[in-house]
Amino acid sequence: MLVVGLLAFAVSTKLGDPVNNMLGQSATSEEREAMRRELGLDRPFVVQYGRYLGRVTRGQLGVSYRLGIPVGELLAERLPASVELSGVAMLLTLLFGVPMGIYTALRRGSVVSKVILGGSLAGLSVPTFLIGLLLIFLFAVQLQWLPSSGRGQVVSVGPWTTGLLTASGLRSLLLPSITLALYSLALLLRLVRGELLDVLQSDHVRFARARGLPERSIHFRHGLRNALLPVITVAALQLGSLLAFSVVTETVFQWPGMGLLFLQAVQFVDVPVISSYLLLAAVAFVLINLVVDLSYRVLDPRVRSTLGGT
Amino acid sequence: MTGPVALEGLYVALGRPDGEIPLVQDVSFRIEPGRVLGLVGESGAGKSLTAAALIGLVAAPVRITSGRLGVRGRQVTLHDADAIRPLRGKEVGFVPQDPFTSLDPLFRVGDQLVETLRAHTPLDRAAARERAIQLLADVGLPSPAERFEHYPHQLSGGMRQRVAIALAICAGPPLVVADECTTALDVSTQAQIVALLARLVEEHGTSVLLITHDLGVVAELATEVAIMYAGRIVERAPVARLLRAPGHPYTRALLDAVPRIHADGGGALPAIPGNMPRPGELPDGCAFHPRCRRASDRCRIERPPLERSGDSELACWHPLETGRSGG
Amino acid sequence: MLLLEGTRRGTRIALGVVAAYVLLAAGARWVAPQPVSDLRTLDLMNASLPPAWQPEGNRAFLLGTDEQGRDVLSGVLFGLRLSMGVGFAAVALAMLLGLAAGLVSGYRGGWLDALLMRAADAQLTFPAILVAMLLDGVARSVLPRSAHPTLGVPVVIGAIALAQWVPFARAARVGTLVEREKGYVQAAQVMARPWWAILLSHVLPNVMGPIVVIATVGLGNAILTEATLSFLGVGIPPTSPSLGALVRNGSAYLPSGAWWMVVFPGLALAGLVLAVNVAGDGLRDGLDPKQRSAVS
């Protein structure tokens, strides 16, 4: 965590000169100096890092250069939109990816499998932004069934704003979440298929067949459970890439989430926002990895005993 | 009670677009209850494929072209996958080669036993559990109730092989196929597993097909031996006769090539020159003739049929005199 | 081998398509009807024309024109050149980095291995696009403004390569760990051949199989990443006609029904990546005997 913090901080100090961006090229050198002092940018590196860490632990992430709003507030405002988008996309990925992967592994020669596999290859090949644009063109511009941008109507539940409770919010969520899910869906289903095929050829499945266990049990108890172990890791990493691709999706659909915020921050070199976003992403990844480790402990007896025993 | 088990006319081939390459040809045998047939051959002789065929685990592009298994008075055609499936575990038990990879690492060994028991018997969960613990005790696992809870990785190789044997016999199949089931083990563990198999055969009156390349294990466990070479059985005889006075020159050469303990070294080993022909490159006539010292012109042209005399079978134009003492 | 016939044919077609793309892109200067970035040839009269086969189309502009009268087909061809150039360069660089890291860390082991694999883990948790965006941002703010147009492309190449070295390093490392235990490598060690000679003569040739597959898949990803960056407007300077920038540009006119500005560059891109991915799939199946039977 400290390392990630250092990284985020290094980004925040080294990433260009915000003063230039804020004041423009025409500012005088006195004006620049004043600005610099005001932002504390004239102190030595270590002091700045120390202060930075102190601020972060107190939940103060700085003030956006571009918008002049504290980053914490900005993130709190944008976080729900992104979490809902990524969450729904992840749900779609798992809900469709795993069953389709199983189906294509078990019914190898069937036409449906071939169509799914071909489709998944296309899903990996067509860029996310293009899918988004085409969906907008089709459903929003031509058919006018669904909104092309924004979150629609949102409801506040405490500090959280949600679009999941209103019809317009759900309608707005549909296109972006499908767009976001397609790539990881294609990836996951191919992974599930590959792992399952591997496991179904393993010695222990052969032995399970040899002792006459029903095919159902071979496929779903012995096959799937072994196949899902490596899938968990990748699925978790997928959650990370959903976050990354949400930058694209949010841009296409003008979704008021963190991805859009980040993109604008990068374009404007809005350092506090960038470093805070990174910090948040890092925390998310650490949490995800923790969950993966824990689920391995639950699911794999071999891991369980190396940790518990000796 | 269950009667003998018989395999008739097994043919297995590798499918190629340009035709089929025979891998196993015309393999037949019969095993009485409580007897052990050792099926011996070098790698590539087709012995493991024969085992796989008996439980219907031959994977494409290899396929069974024909063959019938007679078990408990029923005849089953082996090239019909749907016909063999119900036999697995119930009529034919299978002991795998490698105990380290053959058990599902994610399930407790007891649960794997319970699952197999419940697939073949009307036992309920509690009764199956009791039976499983008893089976674990039967195969010689100390404190079986405790072992029931263990995952495969917590057991040693020898113990895992015992569990595998318990899994193979739990439904009381009349035929048990053991495919190189001692090869992956150390000699001391090997001896224990062989002793276990011998005891189980005696107690349950099972017919066992013991597939191995190890003539030592055969000598110990088998009542009868069949020698395979290049996809065919070339000799079959009761174990004592075959090991002491084989009729086929290949059997003789194989026996001579086995190193024995010689306190004085024993000089050079009698080796068989050359290698077994690969499938698809079989010579005309007897497949062994290029390596055989007794080969004549006839051996090069005409394949000797497997002919029966008394309680043994032999495929050779110039058999060794039986009665010659071995070793 | 003949069992592969069907797959192999697909793979061959895909490789053919990739080759055609390469030729078109390399020859863009001669094939394209309109030289790019030559403002004199632009005529606002020709702005926003639909494809030639539509009623308002113009035969001179097969795939239509954009809002400034630029020929979409020419834009696509020059865009392909840039996208493929960036893709190939980035993958080559990533492969070089990954191979070096993977071979050395797998063979020597120890702290170097631990360090490199930690770095790879950290890298994996940051998806390619984030890394590329970040690096691009850093580069743009560190470098003087005047250097942006010339340095834009190399920076994007570097960013994508840095985001993609991990799979190469992992595969090379795993392969090296396997090779290290092989008799021929150990025999060479007993002969006291120097470690780099063993790496180059025994290990490298034997780990290249999976590396080639990763490189093809990586090429598809690199092209996608470049397009995505350009689409977002962080990457290649807007003056260069990348496919992503074309789509970005066209997307503004999508609501008014000018679909061709988005669809043609997009299709060109998707077709290219699809062909690359199909080829990669075929190569993988050819290399992995376990998968081989699974395909038929």
Added chain:
Amino acid sequence: MAETAAPFLELRGLTKHFEVPRPLLARVASRRPPAVVRAVDGVSLTLRAGETLGVVGESGCGKTTLGRLLVGLEIPSAGEIRLRGQPLEGGAHRRPRAFQRRIQMVFQDPYASLDPRWRVRDIITEPVRGALPAAARRERAVQLLGQVGLSAADLDKHPHQFSGGQRQRLAIARALCAEPELVVCDEPTSALDVSVQAQVLNLLGETQARLGISLVFISHDLAVVSHVSTSVAVMYLGRLVEWAPRSVLFGAPAHPYTRALLETIPDVGRPGRRRAAIPGEVPSALTPPPGCAFHPRCPLAEPRCRVERPELRPLGNGTLVACHVVGADAPGGAERR
């Protein structure tokens, strides 16, 4: 010169410990030192020029590690290896080239021991790569192929065109290329069929007799070892338990473990005989029993065996044995089998 007095090969207290890596969490959670496997633990042996030392034991007894220490693939944790009186320190790369050249190895798996992408001519002359011009290497390759019973027609073939036995011949040819004095063979025939095994064993025997090289022959198969060895070392859990001339070891085995091992060998000549099984299994090398490591399985074990580790001691008939019980009262009186 002092070298004339020194044995050809001498091991003094040779030891190799491996630390077992543990997952990070476990390392953080407990402060115990990392677990250590004593793969080879204080082995002392000598070998005379032109003779063969057989090393036998079950899996995990350290025989393979011993071989790897000899050829420099592992670096000893303690003890030393001397070749003609000269200490060989460190791994293969650290040793003086002139010495390391004299040691070669033949590996177990014939399918992994030859680089699938190389041609036979390059494979078998790899030891002189860079030292000889191409023409001379070709000549050497032809000569080597002849020595191992293959022909010059095989020069340009790739390994996949050969059977397991032929590959092992190629591996032997490669080892011979450097004109070694010592060849370490690690289970060179255990992956082969019996008929082919006999060919390879005979080839090794002939080659040794003709060239006068010394062999260290590592195997789990006592019968094979009895065919090729001049003296035999029996290992159990990293330690040498018995070392004797071949005729003595097989004629009058002393250590209870050796005797038990000999009992477990199936005999093709006696169908129907049930071999005696050693009770229990080899304990984990991570937690070897205290005292004599064999005591939990030993029929002769006394209370003393559980606490005190027996050292090697001579029995008088050429045997060195590490056992408290056998021959304790009558030196050299290990009963005949």
